[in-house]
Amino acid sequence: MVAPEALILEMVPPSTFDLVSFDSYIPDPGEPSQAQAVSKARDFVGRAGKARTTKRGLFSRKQTPQGIGLYLDGGFGVGKTHLLASIYHSLPEPKAFATFVEVTHLVGALGFVNAVERLSDRTVLCIDEFELDDPGDTMLVSRLLTELTAKGVSIAATSNTLPGQLGEGRFAAQDFLREIRKLSAIFETIRVDGPDYRHRDLPPAPAPRSDAELVELAESTTDATLDDxxxxxxxLSTLHPSKYKDLVDGVSLVCLRGVHPAKDQSVALRIVVLADRLYDANIPVTVSGCRLDEIFTEEMLGGGYRKKYLRAMSRLLALSRFAESTV
Known part of the structure:
Protein backbone atom coordinates (compact mmCIF):
# COMPACT_ATOMS: atom_id res chain seq x y z
CA MET A 1 0.00 0.00 0.00
CA VAL A 2 1.39 3.40 -1.05
CA ALA A 3 1.36 6.00 1.75
CA PRO A 4 -1.05 8.95 1.25
CA GLU A 5 1.87 11.38 1.42
CA ALA A 6 3.59 9.57 -1.45
CA LEU A 7 0.45 9.67 -3.60
CA ILE A 8 0.15 13.43 -3.10
CA LEU A 9 3.85 14.02 -3.79
CA GLU A 10 3.51 12.17 -7.10
CA MET A 11 0.95 14.74 -8.29
CA VAL A 12 3.35 16.72 -10.49
CA PRO A 13 3.55 17.31 -14.26
CA PRO A 14 5.21 14.58 -16.39
CA SER A 15 8.97 15.04 -16.76
CA THR A 16 8.42 16.05 -20.40
CA PHE A 17 6.98 19.32 -19.06
CA ASP A 18 9.54 20.02 -16.32
CA LEU A 19 10.99 23.07 -18.07
CA VAL A 20 7.99 24.51 -19.91
CA SER A 21 6.71 28.02 -19.29
CA PHE A 22 4.38 30.57 -20.81
CA ASP A 23 7.42 32.11 -22.53
CA SER A 24 8.35 28.79 -24.16
CA TYR A 25 4.85 28.35 -25.63
CA ILE A 26 5.04 29.59 -29.22
CA PRO A 27 1.55 30.43 -30.51
CA ASP A 28 0.77 29.55 -34.11
CA PRO A 29 0.52 32.94 -35.92
CA GLY A 30 -2.45 31.61 -37.86
CA GLU A 31 -4.38 30.66 -34.72
CA PRO A 32 -5.20 33.73 -32.59
CA SER A 33 -6.92 31.50 -30.03
CA GLN A 34 -3.49 30.23 -28.93
CA ALA A 35 -2.16 33.67 -28.02
CA GLN A 36 -5.45 34.40 -26.24
CA ALA A 37 -5.09 31.15 -24.29
CA VAL A 38 -1.63 32.18 -23.07
CA SER A 39 -2.99 35.56 -21.95
CA LYS A 40 -5.93 33.97 -20.14
CA ALA A 41 -3.68 31.40 -18.46
CA ARG A 42 -1.34 34.15 -17.19
CA ASP A 43 -4.35 36.06 -15.89
CA PHE A 44 -5.61 32.91 -14.13
CA VAL A 45 -2.26 32.54 -12.35
CA GLY A 46 -2.47 36.10 -11.02
CA ARG A 47 -6.05 35.72 -9.81
CA ALA A 48 -5.49 32.22 -8.36
CA GLY A 49 -2.50 33.42 -6.36
CA LYS A 50 -4.53 36.29 -4.89
CA ALA A 51 -7.47 34.00 -4.09
CA ARG A 52 -5.28 31.74 -1.95
CA THR A 53 -3.27 34.45 -0.19
CA THR A 54 -6.22 36.67 0.82
CA LYS A 55 -6.47 36.49 4.61
CA ARG A 56 -9.51 36.70 6.88
CA GLY A 57 -9.34 39.67 9.25
CA LEU A 58 -9.35 39.23 13.01
CA PHE A 59 -12.69 41.02 13.34
CA SER A 60 -14.01 40.13 9.89
CA ARG A 61 -16.68 37.59 9.09
CA LYS A 62 -15.32 37.25 5.56
CA GLN A 63 -15.15 33.63 4.49
CA THR A 64 -12.23 31.87 2.82
CA PRO A 65 -12.13 33.15 -0.81
CA GLN A 66 -13.52 30.64 -3.27
CA GLY A 67 -11.09 29.17 -5.77
CA ILE A 68 -11.40 30.09 -9.44
CA GLY A 69 -11.50 27.83 -12.49
CA LEU A 70 -10.08 27.72 -16.02
CA TYR A 71 -11.00 25.13 -18.65
CA LEU A 72 -8.86 24.80 -21.79
CA ASP A 73 -10.97 23.25 -24.53
CA GLY A 74 -9.40 22.13 -27.80
CA GLY A 75 -8.14 19.42 -30.10
CA PHE A 76 -5.06 17.23 -29.92
CA GLY A 77 -1.56 18.65 -29.92
CA VAL A 78 -2.38 22.36 -29.58
CA GLY A 79 -0.35 22.83 -26.40
CA LYS A 80 -3.03 22.62 -23.70
CA THR A 81 -0.89 20.44 -21.42
CA HIS A 82 2.04 22.83 -21.98
CA LEU A 83 -0.15 25.69 -20.75
CA LEU A 84 -1.49 23.63 -17.85
CA ALA A 85 2.04 22.74 -16.71
CA SER A 86 3.01 26.42 -17.07
CA ILE A 87 0.15 27.35 -14.75
CA TYR A 88 1.41 24.77 -12.26
CA HIS A 89 5.00 26.03 -12.41
CA SER A 90 3.90 29.67 -12.00
CA LEU A 91 1.98 29.19 -8.75
CA PRO A 92 3.51 28.69 -5.29
CA GLU A 93 3.59 25.46 -3.33
CA PRO A 94 1.71 23.48 -2.26
CA LYS A 95 0.05 22.55 -5.55
CA ALA A 96 -0.97 19.43 -7.48
CA PHE A 97 -1.04 18.20 -11.10
CA ALA A 98 -2.67 14.97 -12.28
CA THR A 99 -4.66 13.45 -15.10
CA PHE A 100 -8.38 12.96 -14.57
CA VAL A 101 -7.81 9.21 -14.22
CA GLU A 102 -5.09 9.78 -11.61
CA VAL A 103 -7.47 11.97 -9.60
CA THR A 104 -10.11 9.23 -9.57
CA HIS A 105 -7.44 6.71 -8.52
CA LEU A 106 -6.38 9.04 -5.70
CA VAL A 107 -9.92 9.32 -4.36
CA GLY A 108 -10.27 5.54 -4.60
CA ALA A 109 -7.03 4.98 -2.69
CA LEU A 110 -7.52 7.62 0.03
CA GLY A 111 -11.29 7.83 0.32
CA PHE A 112 -13.25 10.95 -0.52
CA VAL A 113 -12.97 12.78 2.82
CA ASN A 114 -9.24 12.08 3.14
CA ALA A 115 -8.59 13.19 -0.45
CA VAL A 116 -10.36 16.50 0.19
CA GLU A 117 -8.38 17.01 3.38
CA ARG A 118 -5.04 16.24 1.69
CA LEU A 119 -5.69 18.58 -1.25
CA SER A 120 -7.48 21.44 0.53
CA ASP A 121 -4.29 23.44 1.18
CA ARG A 122 -3.23 23.46 -2.50
CA THR A 123 -2.93 26.74 -4.35
CA VAL A 124 -4.11 24.99 -7.51
CA LEU A 125 -5.17 21.57 -8.72
CA CYS A 126 -4.36 21.06 -12.41
CA ILE A 127 -6.33 18.26 -14.08
CA ASP A 128 -5.18 17.12 -17.53
CA GLU A 129 -7.48 15.25 -19.92
CA PHE A 130 -10.77 15.74 -18.07
CA GLU A 131 -13.04 12.90 -19.21
CA LEU A 132 -16.82 12.93 -19.53
CA ASP A 133 -17.42 9.37 -20.72
CA ASP A 134 -17.96 7.83 -17.27
CA PRO A 135 -20.85 9.58 -15.44
CA GLY A 136 -19.86 8.07 -12.09
CA ASP A 137 -16.26 9.28 -12.26
CA THR A 138 -17.31 12.66 -13.64
CA MET A 139 -19.72 13.32 -10.79
CA LEU A 140 -17.20 12.04 -8.22
CA VAL A 141 -14.59 14.53 -9.44
CA SER A 142 -17.24 17.27 -9.70
CA ARG A 143 -18.08 16.74 -6.04
CA LEU A 144 -14.37 16.79 -5.16
CA LEU A 145 -13.84 20.06 -7.01
CA THR A 146 -16.89 21.61 -5.36
CA GLU A 147 -15.42 20.84 -1.94
CA LEU A 148 -11.94 22.06 -2.89
CA THR A 149 -12.98 25.36 -4.50
CA ALA A 150 -15.06 26.15 -1.43
CA LYS A 151 -11.83 25.82 0.55
CA GLY A 152 -10.00 28.25 -1.73
CA VAL A 153 -8.31 25.80 -4.14
CA SER A 154 -8.29 27.01 -7.75
CA ILE A 155 -8.80 24.48 -10.55
CA ALA A 156 -7.32 24.42 -14.07
CA ALA A 157 -8.41 21.66 -16.43
CA THR A 158 -7.96 20.54 -20.04
CA SER A 159 -9.92 18.21 -22.26
CA ASN A 160 -9.83 17.15 -25.90
CA THR A 161 -12.59 17.92 -28.36
CA LEU A 162 -12.87 16.77 -31.94
CA PRO A 163 -12.96 19.16 -34.92
CA GLY A 164 -15.98 17.32 -36.35
CA GLN A 165 -18.11 17.98 -33.29
CA LEU A 166 -20.87 20.57 -33.32
CA GLY A 167 -19.48 24.09 -33.09
CA GLU A 168 -15.86 22.95 -33.59
CA GLY A 169 -15.76 21.45 -30.11
CA ARG A 170 -17.61 24.18 -28.23
CA PHE A 171 -20.38 21.69 -27.58
CA ALA A 172 -17.89 19.70 -25.49
CA ALA A 173 -17.24 22.78 -23.37
CA GLN A 174 -20.98 22.97 -22.69
CA ASP A 175 -20.94 19.27 -21.76
CA PHE A 176 -18.13 19.95 -19.31
CA LEU A 177 -19.96 22.80 -17.60
CA ARG A 178 -23.20 20.83 -17.44
CA GLU A 179 -21.49 17.87 -15.79
CA ILE A 180 -19.79 20.10 -13.21
CA ARG A 181 -22.86 22.33 -13.00
CA LYS A 182 -22.22 23.32 -9.37
CA LEU A 183 -18.92 24.84 -10.50
CA SER A 184 -20.01 26.39 -13.79
CA ALA A 185 -20.10 29.88 -12.31
CA ILE A 186 -16.38 29.86 -11.49
CA PHE A 187 -15.06 28.21 -14.67
CA GLU A 188 -13.96 30.27 -17.63
CA THR A 189 -13.75 28.18 -20.81
CA ILE A 190 -11.08 29.02 -23.37
CA ARG A 191 -10.97 27.43 -26.80
CA VAL A 192 -7.49 26.54 -28.17
CA ASP A 193 -7.52 25.80 -31.90
CA GLY A 194 -4.86 24.66 -34.35
CA PRO A 195 -3.35 21.58 -36.00
CA ASP A 196 -1.71 18.81 -33.95
CA TYR A 197 1.86 20.08 -33.50
CA ARG A 198 3.08 16.50 -33.06
CA HIS A 199 2.33 15.80 -36.72
CA ARG A 200 2.45 19.23 -38.33
CA ASP A 201 4.14 18.92 -41.74
CA LEU A 202 5.40 15.42 -40.89
CA PRO A 203 5.22 12.23 -43.00
CA PRO A 204 2.85 9.35 -42.18
CA ALA A 205 3.58 6.80 -39.45
CA PRO A 206 6.97 5.08 -39.80
CA ALA A 207 6.88 1.72 -41.53
CA PRO A 208 7.18 -1.28 -39.17
CA ARG A 209 10.54 -3.01 -38.87
CA SER A 210 11.11 -6.68 -39.56
CA ASP A 211 11.18 -8.98 -36.53
CA ALA A 212 14.90 -9.54 -37.06
CA GLU A 213 15.61 -5.78 -37.15
CA LEU A 214 13.56 -5.28 -34.02
CA VAL A 215 15.41 -7.98 -32.08
CA GLU A 216 18.80 -6.65 -33.19
CA LEU A 217 17.87 -3.11 -32.17
CA ALA A 218 16.57 -4.19 -28.76
CA GLU A 219 19.69 -6.26 -28.04
CA SER A 220 22.02 -3.41 -28.99
CA THR A 221 20.23 -0.68 -27.00
CA THR A 222 20.86 -0.26 -23.29
CA ASP A 223 17.69 -0.51 -21.18
CA ALA A 224 15.51 -1.33 -24.19
CA THR A 225 12.60 -3.74 -23.82
CA LEU A 226 11.42 -6.36 -26.32
CA ASP A 227 7.91 -7.84 -25.99
CA ASP A 228 5.45 -9.72 -28.13
CA LEU A 236 -1.36 -5.34 -18.81
CA SER A 237 -4.64 -7.06 -17.97
CA THR A 238 -3.08 -8.33 -14.72
CA LEU A 239 -2.03 -4.85 -13.54
CA HIS A 240 -4.03 -1.92 -12.23
CA PRO A 241 -3.53 1.03 -14.64
CA SER A 242 -1.92 3.01 -11.82
CA LYS A 243 0.99 0.53 -12.00
CA TYR A 244 1.79 1.22 -15.66
CA LYS A 245 4.04 4.12 -14.69
CA ASP A 246 6.30 1.75 -12.73
CA LEU A 247 6.29 -0.64 -15.68
CA VAL A 248 8.06 1.84 -17.96
CA ASP A 249 10.36 3.36 -15.35
CA GLY A 250 13.99 3.32 -16.51
CA VAL A 251 13.17 2.10 -20.03
CA SER A 252 15.07 3.77 -22.88
CA LEU A 253 13.26 2.21 -25.84
CA VAL A 254 10.13 0.04 -26.24
CA CYS A 255 10.25 -2.60 -28.99
CA LEU A 256 6.97 -4.37 -29.73
CA ARG A 257 6.90 -7.43 -31.96
CA GLY A 258 3.85 -8.50 -33.95
CA VAL A 259 1.67 -5.43 -33.41
CA HIS A 260 -1.87 -5.77 -34.77
CA PRO A 261 -5.22 -4.03 -34.22
CA ALA A 262 -6.51 -4.39 -30.65
CA LYS A 263 -8.96 -7.27 -30.40
CA ASP A 264 -11.47 -5.52 -28.16
CA GLN A 265 -12.21 -2.37 -26.19
CA SER A 266 -10.68 -3.57 -22.93
CA VAL A 267 -7.34 -4.21 -24.62
CA ALA A 268 -7.55 -0.91 -26.50
CA LEU A 269 -8.23 1.10 -23.34
CA ARG A 270 -5.21 -0.46 -21.60
CA ILE A 271 -3.10 0.56 -24.59
CA VAL A 272 -4.41 4.12 -24.18
CA VAL A 273 -3.17 4.24 -20.57
CA LEU A 274 0.18 2.71 -21.53
CA ALA A 275 0.57 5.22 -24.38
CA ASP A 276 -0.01 8.08 -21.93
CA ARG A 277 2.64 6.76 -19.53
CA LEU A 278 5.15 6.26 -22.37
CA TYR A 279 4.47 9.77 -23.66
CA ASP A 280 4.80 11.28 -20.20
CA ALA A 281 8.23 9.64 -19.89
CA ASN A 282 9.20 10.50 -23.50
CA ILE A 283 10.12 6.88 -24.30
CA PRO A 284 10.51 6.08 -28.03
CA VAL A 285 8.51 3.17 -29.44
CA THR A 286 9.29 1.00 -32.48
CA VAL A 287 7.38 -2.00 -33.75
CA SER A 288 7.06 -4.88 -36.18
CA GLY A 289 3.73 -6.00 -37.57
CA CYS A 290 1.26 -3.25 -38.38
CA ARG A 291 1.83 0.51 -38.09
CA LEU A 292 0.87 2.25 -34.86
CA ASP A 293 -1.85 4.25 -36.63
CA GLU A 294 -3.61 0.92 -37.30
CA ILE A 295 -3.71 -0.25 -33.69
CA PHE A 296 -7.29 0.95 -33.14
CA THR A 297 -9.99 -0.36 -35.49
CA GLU A 298 -12.35 1.86 -37.49
CA GLU A 299 -15.19 0.62 -35.29
CA MET A 300 -13.32 1.76 -32.18
CA LEU A 301 -12.52 5.14 -33.71
CA GLY A 302 -16.21 5.62 -34.44
CA GLY A 303 -17.35 4.73 -30.93
CA GLY A 304 -17.73 6.41 -27.57
CA TYR A 305 -14.01 6.27 -26.73
CA ARG A 306 -12.95 7.93 -29.97
CA LYS A 307 -11.23 10.86 -28.25
CA LYS A 308 -9.14 8.55 -26.07
CA TYR A 309 -8.03 6.49 -29.06
CA LEU A 310 -7.16 9.49 -31.23
CA ARG A 311 -5.13 11.05 -28.42
CA ALA A 312 -3.27 7.76 -27.87
CA MET A 313 -2.63 7.37 -31.60
CA SER A 314 -1.26 10.91 -31.82
CA ARG A 315 1.11 10.23 -28.94
CA LEU A 316 2.23 6.81 -30.17
CA LEU A 317 3.01 8.20 -33.62
CA ALA A 318 5.08 10.98 -32.02
CA LEU A 319 7.01 8.36 -30.02
CA SER A 320 7.55 6.16 -33.09
CA ARG A 321 8.99 9.13 -35.04
CA PHE A 322 11.16 9.87 -32.02
CA ALA A 323 12.47 6.31 -32.26
CA GLU A 324 13.29 6.78 -35.94
CA SER A 325 15.34 9.88 -35.16
CA THR A 326 17.22 8.57 -32.12
CA VAL A 327 18.04 4.91 -32.81
Whole structure:
Protein backbone atom coordinates (compact mmCIF):
# COMPACT_ATOMS: atom_id res chain seq x y z
CA MET A 1 0.00 0.00 0.00
CA VAL A 2 1.39 3.40 -1.05
CA ALA A 3 1.36 6.00 1.75
CA PRO A 4 -1.05 8.95 1.25
CA GLU A 5 1.87 11.38 1.42
CA ALA A 6 3.59 9.57 -1.45
CA LEU A 7 0.45 9.67 -3.60
CA ILE A 8 0.15 13.43 -3.10
CA LEU A 9 3.85 14.02 -3.79
CA GLU A 10 3.51 12.17 -7.10
CA MET A 11 0.95 14.74 -8.29
CA VAL A 12 3.35 16.72 -10.49
CA PRO A 13 3.55 17.31 -14.26
CA PRO A 14 5.21 14.58 -16.39
CA SER A 15 8.97 15.04 -16.76
CA THR A 16 8.42 16.05 -20.40
CA PHE A 17 6.98 19.32 -19.06
CA ASP A 18 9.54 20.02 -16.32
CA LEU A 19 10.99 23.07 -18.07
CA VAL A 20 7.99 24.51 -19.91
CA SER A 21 6.71 28.02 -19.29
CA PHE A 22 4.38 30.57 -20.81
CA ASP A 23 7.42 32.11 -22.53
CA SER A 24 8.35 28.79 -24.16
CA TYR A 25 4.85 28.35 -25.63
CA ILE A 26 5.04 29.59 -29.22
CA PRO A 27 1.55 30.43 -30.51
CA ASP A 28 0.77 29.55 -34.11
CA PRO A 29 0.52 32.94 -35.92
CA GLY A 30 -2.45 31.61 -37.86
CA GLU A 31 -4.38 30.66 -34.72
CA PRO A 32 -5.20 33.73 -32.59
CA SER A 33 -6.92 31.50 -30.03
CA GLN A 34 -3.49 30.23 -28.93
CA ALA A 35 -2.16 33.67 -28.02
CA GLN A 36 -5.45 34.40 -26.24
CA ALA A 37 -5.09 31.15 -24.29
CA VAL A 38 -1.63 32.18 -23.07
CA SER A 39 -2.99 35.56 -21.95
CA LYS A 40 -5.93 33.97 -20.14
CA ALA A 41 -3.68 31.40 -18.46
CA ARG A 42 -1.34 34.15 -17.19
CA ASP A 43 -4.35 36.06 -15.89
CA PHE A 44 -5.61 32.91 -14.13
CA VAL A 45 -2.26 32.54 -12.35
CA GLY A 46 -2.47 36.10 -11.02
CA ARG A 47 -6.05 35.72 -9.81
CA ALA A 48 -5.49 32.22 -8.36
CA GLY A 49 -2.50 33.42 -6.36
CA LYS A 50 -4.53 36.29 -4.89
CA ALA A 51 -7.47 34.00 -4.09
CA ARG A 52 -5.28 31.74 -1.95
CA THR A 53 -3.27 34.45 -0.19
CA THR A 54 -6.22 36.67 0.82
CA LYS A 55 -6.47 36.49 4.61
CA ARG A 56 -9.51 36.70 6.88
CA GLY A 57 -9.34 39.67 9.25
CA LEU A 58 -9.35 39.23 13.01
CA PHE A 59 -12.69 41.02 13.34
CA SER A 60 -14.01 40.13 9.89
CA ARG A 61 -16.68 37.59 9.09
CA LYS A 62 -15.32 37.25 5.56
CA GLN A 63 -15.15 33.63 4.49
CA THR A 64 -12.23 31.87 2.82
CA PRO A 65 -12.13 33.15 -0.81
CA GLN A 66 -13.52 30.64 -3.27
CA GLY A 67 -11.09 29.17 -5.77
CA ILE A 68 -11.40 30.09 -9.44
CA GLY A 69 -11.50 27.83 -12.49
CA LEU A 70 -10.08 27.72 -16.02
CA TYR A 71 -11.00 25.13 -18.65
CA LEU A 72 -8.86 24.80 -21.79
CA ASP A 73 -10.97 23.25 -24.53
CA GLY A 74 -9.40 22.13 -27.80
CA GLY A 75 -8.14 19.42 -30.10
CA PHE A 76 -5.06 17.23 -29.92
CA GLY A 77 -1.56 18.65 -29.92
CA VAL A 78 -2.38 22.36 -29.58
CA GLY A 79 -0.35 22.83 -26.40
CA LYS A 80 -3.03 22.62 -23.70
CA THR A 81 -0.89 20.44 -21.42
CA HIS A 82 2.04 22.83 -21.98
CA LEU A 83 -0.15 25.69 -20.75
CA LEU A 84 -1.49 23.63 -17.85
CA ALA A 85 2.04 22.74 -16.71
CA SER A 86 3.01 26.42 -17.07
CA ILE A 87 0.15 27.35 -14.75
CA TYR A 88 1.41 24.77 -12.26
CA HIS A 89 5.00 26.03 -12.41
CA SER A 90 3.90 29.67 -12.00
CA LEU A 91 1.98 29.19 -8.75
CA PRO A 92 3.51 28.69 -5.29
CA GLU A 93 3.59 25.46 -3.33
CA PRO A 94 1.71 23.48 -2.26
CA LYS A 95 0.05 22.55 -5.55
CA ALA A 96 -0.97 19.43 -7.48
CA PHE A 97 -1.04 18.20 -11.10
CA ALA A 98 -2.67 14.97 -12.28
CA THR A 99 -4.66 13.45 -15.10
CA PHE A 100 -8.38 12.96 -14.57
CA VAL A 101 -7.81 9.21 -14.22
CA GLU A 102 -5.09 9.78 -11.61
CA VAL A 103 -7.47 11.97 -9.60
CA THR A 104 -10.11 9.23 -9.57
CA HIS A 105 -7.44 6.71 -8.52
CA LEU A 106 -6.38 9.04 -5.70
CA VAL A 107 -9.92 9.32 -4.36
CA GLY A 108 -10.27 5.54 -4.60
CA ALA A 109 -7.03 4.98 -2.69
CA LEU A 110 -7.52 7.62 0.03
CA GLY A 111 -11.29 7.83 0.32
CA PHE A 112 -13.25 10.95 -0.52
CA VAL A 113 -12.97 12.78 2.82
CA ASN A 114 -9.24 12.08 3.14
CA ALA A 115 -8.59 13.19 -0.45
CA VAL A 116 -10.36 16.50 0.19
CA GLU A 117 -8.38 17.01 3.38
CA ARG A 118 -5.04 16.24 1.69
CA LEU A 119 -5.69 18.58 -1.25
CA SER A 120 -7.48 21.44 0.53
CA ASP A 121 -4.29 23.44 1.18
CA ARG A 122 -3.23 23.46 -2.50
CA THR A 123 -2.93 26.74 -4.35
CA VAL A 124 -4.11 24.99 -7.51
CA LEU A 125 -5.17 21.57 -8.72
CA CYS A 126 -4.36 21.06 -12.41
CA ILE A 127 -6.33 18.26 -14.08
CA ASP A 128 -5.18 17.12 -17.53
CA GLU A 129 -7.48 15.25 -19.92
CA PHE A 130 -10.77 15.74 -18.07
CA GLU A 131 -13.04 12.90 -19.21
CA LEU A 132 -16.82 12.93 -19.53
CA ASP A 133 -17.42 9.37 -20.72
CA ASP A 134 -17.96 7.83 -17.27
CA PRO A 135 -20.85 9.58 -15.44
CA GLY A 136 -19.86 8.07 -12.09
CA ASP A 137 -16.26 9.28 -12.26
CA THR A 138 -17.31 12.66 -13.64
CA MET A 139 -19.72 13.32 -10.79
CA LEU A 140 -17.20 12.04 -8.22
CA VAL A 141 -14.59 14.53 -9.44
CA SER A 142 -17.24 17.27 -9.70
CA ARG A 143 -18.08 16.74 -6.04
CA LEU A 144 -14.37 16.79 -5.16
CA LEU A 145 -13.84 20.06 -7.01
CA THR A 146 -16.89 21.61 -5.36
CA GLU A 147 -15.42 20.84 -1.94
CA LEU A 148 -11.94 22.06 -2.89
CA THR A 149 -12.98 25.36 -4.50
CA ALA A 150 -15.06 26.15 -1.43
CA LYS A 151 -11.83 25.82 0.55
CA GLY A 152 -10.00 28.25 -1.73
CA VAL A 153 -8.31 25.80 -4.14
CA SER A 154 -8.29 27.01 -7.75
CA ILE A 155 -8.80 24.48 -10.55
CA ALA A 156 -7.32 24.42 -14.07
CA ALA A 157 -8.41 21.66 -16.43
CA THR A 158 -7.96 20.54 -20.04
CA SER A 159 -9.92 18.21 -22.26
CA ASN A 160 -9.83 17.15 -25.90
CA THR A 161 -12.59 17.92 -28.36
CA LEU A 162 -12.87 16.77 -31.94
CA PRO A 163 -12.96 19.16 -34.92
CA GLY A 164 -15.98 17.32 -36.35
CA GLN A 165 -18.11 17.98 -33.29
CA LEU A 166 -20.87 20.57 -33.32
CA GLY A 167 -19.48 24.09 -33.09
CA GLU A 168 -15.86 22.95 -33.59
CA GLY A 169 -15.76 21.45 -30.11
CA ARG A 170 -17.61 24.18 -28.23
CA PHE A 171 -20.38 21.69 -27.58
CA ALA A 172 -17.89 19.70 -25.49
CA ALA A 173 -17.24 22.78 -23.37
CA GLN A 174 -20.98 22.97 -22.69
CA ASP A 175 -20.94 19.27 -21.76
CA PHE A 176 -18.13 19.95 -19.31
CA LEU A 177 -19.96 22.80 -17.60
CA ARG A 178 -23.20 20.83 -17.44
CA GLU A 179 -21.49 17.87 -15.79
CA ILE A 180 -19.79 20.10 -13.21
CA ARG A 181 -22.86 22.33 -13.00
CA LYS A 182 -22.22 23.32 -9.37
CA LEU A 183 -18.92 24.84 -10.50
CA SER A 184 -20.01 26.39 -13.79
CA ALA A 185 -20.10 29.88 -12.31
CA ILE A 186 -16.38 29.86 -11.49
CA PHE A 187 -15.06 28.21 -14.67
CA GLU A 188 -13.96 30.27 -17.63
CA THR A 189 -13.75 28.18 -20.81
CA ILE A 190 -11.08 29.02 -23.37
CA ARG A 191 -10.97 27.43 -26.80
CA VAL A 192 -7.49 26.54 -28.17
CA ASP A 193 -7.52 25.80 -31.90
CA GLY A 194 -4.86 24.66 -34.35
CA PRO A 195 -3.35 21.58 -36.00
CA ASP A 196 -1.71 18.81 -33.95
CA TYR A 197 1.86 20.08 -33.50
CA ARG A 198 3.08 16.50 -33.06
CA HIS A 199 2.33 15.80 -36.72
CA ARG A 200 2.45 19.23 -38.33
CA ASP A 201 4.14 18.92 -41.74
CA LEU A 202 5.40 15.42 -40.89
CA PRO A 203 5.22 12.23 -43.00
CA PRO A 204 2.85 9.35 -42.18
CA ALA A 205 3.58 6.80 -39.45
CA PRO A 206 6.97 5.08 -39.80
CA ALA A 207 6.88 1.72 -41.53
CA PRO A 208 7.18 -1.28 -39.17
CA ARG A 209 10.54 -3.01 -38.87
CA SER A 210 11.11 -6.68 -39.56
CA ASP A 211 11.18 -8.98 -36.53
CA ALA A 212 14.90 -9.54 -37.06
CA GLU A 213 15.61 -5.78 -37.15
CA LEU A 214 13.56 -5.28 -34.02
CA VAL A 215 15.41 -7.98 -32.08
CA GLU A 216 18.80 -6.65 -33.19
CA LEU A 217 17.87 -3.11 -32.17
CA ALA A 218 16.57 -4.19 -28.76
CA GLU A 219 19.69 -6.26 -28.04
CA SER A 220 22.02 -3.41 -28.99
CA THR A 221 20.23 -0.68 -27.00
CA THR A 222 20.86 -0.26 -23.29
CA ASP A 223 17.69 -0.51 -21.18
CA ALA A 224 15.51 -1.33 -24.19
CA THR A 225 12.60 -3.74 -23.82
CA LEU A 226 11.42 -6.36 -26.32
CA ASP A 227 7.91 -7.84 -25.99
CA ASP A 228 5.45 -9.72 -28.13
CA UNK A 229 2.43 -7.47 -28.51
CA UNK A 230 -0.10 -10.10 -27.40
CA UNK A 231 2.00 -11.08 -24.38
CA UNK A 232 2.27 -7.43 -23.34
CA UNK A 233 -1.50 -6.95 -23.68
CA UNK A 234 -2.09 -10.05 -21.55
CA UNK A 235 0.32 -8.76 -18.89
CA LEU A 236 -1.36 -5.34 -18.81
CA SER A 237 -4.64 -7.06 -17.97
CA THR A 238 -3.08 -8.33 -14.72
CA LEU A 239 -2.03 -4.85 -13.54
CA HIS A 240 -4.03 -1.92 -12.23
CA PRO A 241 -3.53 1.03 -14.64
CA SER A 242 -1.92 3.01 -11.82
CA LYS A 243 0.99 0.53 -12.00
CA TYR A 244 1.79 1.22 -15.66
CA LYS A 245 4.04 4.12 -14.69
CA ASP A 246 6.30 1.75 -12.73
CA LEU A 247 6.29 -0.64 -15.68
CA VAL A 248 8.06 1.84 -17.96
CA ASP A 249 10.36 3.36 -15.35
CA GLY A 250 13.99 3.32 -16.51
CA VAL A 251 13.17 2.10 -20.03
CA SER A 252 15.07 3.77 -22.88
CA LEU A 253 13.26 2.21 -25.84
CA VAL A 254 10.13 0.04 -26.24
CA CYS A 255 10.25 -2.60 -28.99
CA LEU A 256 6.97 -4.37 -29.73
CA ARG A 257 6.90 -7.43 -31.96
CA GLY A 258 3.85 -8.50 -33.95
CA VAL A 259 1.67 -5.43 -33.41
CA HIS A 260 -1.87 -5.77 -34.77
CA PRO A 261 -5.22 -4.03 -34.22
CA ALA A 262 -6.51 -4.39 -30.65
CA LYS A 263 -8.96 -7.27 -30.40
CA ASP A 264 -11.47 -5.52 -28.16
CA GLN A 265 -12.21 -2.37 -26.19
CA SER A 266 -10.68 -3.57 -22.93
CA VAL A 267 -7.34 -4.21 -24.62
CA ALA A 268 -7.55 -0.91 -26.50
CA LEU A 269 -8.23 1.10 -23.34
CA ARG A 270 -5.21 -0.46 -21.60
CA ILE A 271 -3.10 0.56 -24.59
CA VAL A 272 -4.41 4.12 -24.18
CA VAL A 273 -3.17 4.24 -20.57
CA LEU A 274 0.18 2.71 -21.53
CA ALA A 275 0.57 5.22 -24.38
CA ASP A 276 -0.01 8.08 -21.93
CA ARG A 277 2.64 6.76 -19.53
CA LEU A 278 5.15 6.26 -22.37
CA TYR A 279 4.47 9.77 -23.66
CA ASP A 280 4.80 11.28 -20.20
CA ALA A 281 8.23 9.64 -19.89
CA ASN A 282 9.20 10.50 -23.50
CA ILE A 283 10.12 6.88 -24.30
CA PRO A 284 10.51 6.08 -28.03
CA VAL A 285 8.51 3.17 -29.44
CA THR A 286 9.29 1.00 -32.48
CA VAL A 287 7.38 -2.00 -33.75
CA SER A 288 7.06 -4.88 -36.18
CA GLY A 289 3.73 -6.00 -37.57
CA CYS A 290 1.26 -3.25 -38.38
CA ARG A 291 1.83 0.51 -38.09
CA LEU A 292 0.87 2.25 -34.86
CA ASP A 293 -1.85 4.25 -36.63
CA GLU A 294 -3.61 0.92 -37.30
CA ILE A 295 -3.71 -0.25 -33.69
CA PHE A 296 -7.29 0.95 -33.14
CA THR A 297 -9.99 -0.36 -35.49
CA GLU A 298 -12.35 1.86 -37.49
CA GLU A 299 -15.19 0.62 -35.29
CA MET A 300 -13.32 1.76 -32.18
CA LEU A 301 -12.52 5.14 -33.71
CA GLY A 302 -16.21 5.62 -34.44
CA GLY A 303 -17.35 4.73 -30.93
CA GLY A 304 -17.73 6.41 -27.57
CA TYR A 305 -14.01 6.27 -26.73
CA ARG A 306 -12.95 7.93 -29.97
CA LYS A 307 -11.23 10.86 -28.25
CA LYS A 308 -9.14 8.55 -26.07
CA TYR A 309 -8.03 6.49 -29.06
CA LEU A 310 -7.16 9.49 -31.23
CA ARG A 311 -5.13 11.05 -28.42
CA ALA A 312 -3.27 7.76 -27.87
CA MET A 313 -2.63 7.37 -31.60
CA SER A 314 -1.26 10.91 -31.82
CA ARG A 315 1.11 10.23 -28.94
CA LEU A 316 2.23 6.81 -30.17
CA LEU A 317 3.01 8.20 -33.62
CA ALA A 318 5.08 10.98 -32.02
CA LEU A 319 7.01 8.36 -30.02
CA SER A 320 7.55 6.16 -33.09
CA ARG A 321 8.99 9.13 -35.04
CA PHE A 322 11.16 9.87 -32.02
CA ALA A 323 12.47 6.31 -32.26
CA GLU A 324 13.29 6.78 -35.94
CA SER A 325 15.34 9.88 -35.16
CA THR A 326 17.22 8.57 -32.12
CA VAL A 327 18.04 4.91 -32.81
Missing amino acids: FDALCDH
